[in-house]
Amino acid sequence: MTVDTSPRSTTFTYVEGDWFAGNPPLIGPTSHAMWLGSTVFDGARWFDGIAPDLDLHCQRINRSAANIGLKATMTAEEIERLALEGVKKFDGKTAIYIKPMYWAEHGQMGSIVAADPESTRFALCLFEAPMHTAKPSSLTLSPFRRPTPECAMTDAKTGSLYPNSGRMIIEARARGFDNALVRDMNGNVVETASSNVFMVKDGVVFTPAANRTFLAGITRARVMGLLREAGFEVREATLSVEDFMDADEIFQTGNYSKVVPVTRLDDVQLQEGPVTRRALELYMDWAKSSAKAAA
Template structure:
């Protein structure tokens, strides 16, 4: 197989029984995934010898494949085993992004738009990606919205949802912000363009209730559980833009950067707060008890 070695960082991909370095050409112009968007993926992190919640990310990519109408061809446990195998190909100094993915090669007979589950392919891609944990960032309210389950494949972590996130970020950065605060079609805040979001008011932590319009993340659930176990009141509720503008502190959670404070929301300046610091401390303390592999 000819291999494109233009990957931006050290990269290894497992596909069809072998590990390939660089950026292997796997999807062609007639592949269903290329022109009709049948792709799902997930993302876990390896850093400091640990890969927190890797098993949960492996389970979720298989759920995403099924929800997308494809066939999960590799077991959760085998994906996890392969991920640890792949980690050993790196130098162990830089954090790694672990990305299992499925896509369809063909459409169904008589209805090419729908993916043919029997044509499902699997790849596991690992690449170096430094952590940006606790790095403050700014948000602005996005003019764009998250779709409802009736309008898009919101029950899968699918690549087809991400162009919407991309335009949110492009629009926000054009106005001098790092990311965007995003609403659903009813005008309620649900997340940012690329992470889940929390706010704190009078010591109470709140995060948007999972309503199937956004990805209620694995790291989000972990942070909620850890904060509650530490004695914080954490509410999963419907939240408005006004709630966030009145918050004492705002922070985000996500697999890529774990927990990070928000230092500006539109015209309002914010300080990194004690709850965000505690959430990150709790997460890292928990993560370092999960060392396996």
């Protein structure tokens, strides 16, 4: 049998003291992560010589590990240092995705379903991934819902949550949309299948209140703060599908593409509005000025 370990783009992975080019085989069929899904990850970005909020992403991966029952084996500062070391291996022309990961190799004795924290392993993977910032996106209401903390590990950025997101996107794309607007079990809008979501009505910016059913992201918090500093009224609120259908603007935020305008929600056509454009401008201005201040 031939094993294809070639990545889809230029990739470097750090594991157990060494850097490897490409996609090294790390998880075997008896690994707890492969068998029972004990994985957490985070994602930061490097582009145009900057890595906004890299420190916060490195801190969050360790919180995710603890929340899923793993043992963080690296400090946030060590992960950040390794990430910047890894960035230097690339040509600097294409944006990079920075992905620290933990997983369990074994289950606990007497209860193999539970991960053994002492078997936790760490890897840091960096790969080229072009930015799609400001590229318009379309949304449709998903028939699938976000779970509550009682039903899933929503307090961690764990890989086990993402098959649900995947089926949301597959279903949405089958109907001609890019992404899905997602509700919680009470029917309130919480995010999209892959990012946080904002709406604007009469100049006021709204985003779903963090209720532990979705990942209230680092970029989400950054954009909220920047808009408030710029004089916008920003409210976290319980929002319905009808609220979004009646919105003047809708945009998404997330680490992968930062700020993305929504120009269609089901049958409602939208324009990329001035608040959305300002949110992106504020974010990019902050990211570049922060990098200069740190230099």
